[in-house]
Amino acid sequence: MTTPDRVALWLPFCLVGGICGWSWYWYVRSIIFYYKNGFDFSEDFGPQFSQFPDDDRFTAKPKEKFLIAWPVFVVVGTANLIPITLGLLGILS
Template sequence: MVAGDRFVAWLILCLVGGFCAHSWYWYVRSIIFYVRNGFDFSEDFGPEFYWADRGGDDDCVLMKPKAKLMFALPSFVVVTSAMLIFIVLGLIGII
């Protein structure tokens, strides 16, 4: 790997690592919150997530707490963790 490529890889590692830590942080905090709350999804917790546009101007639909805990947060955890693993393997020289 060339020195310039290595710098870019380290920079990407820091950025993706931050996103990965942030997604893990909110996923674990949400699980702890809802376990202590008795899985009462009437109370929203954590960052806001939106479904895609449903047509129209600025017509974004906010995700419900259950969908956020079961779909959005685990998806972000898996994607950012996989990206981080590939970046680390690239820096080590395995791939």
């Protein structure tokens, strides 16, 4: 892969890297918060995953966010970032 080709990977690297870092940040903060809270999921923590925060049908419950939503965001973000990083390093051509 030539240098001009790698330049095209910097924008996805920054975008996906930002999303991946944001996901890891909130997932680790959730782990710390719920650990200190005794894994009591009655209190919500972190950003909302809903376009309609007043409607409970579209809002993830705290336990669903911790056990399903954040791990999915972390895995998908990391899985998308790895090939981009390998392409920038020249390992994938």
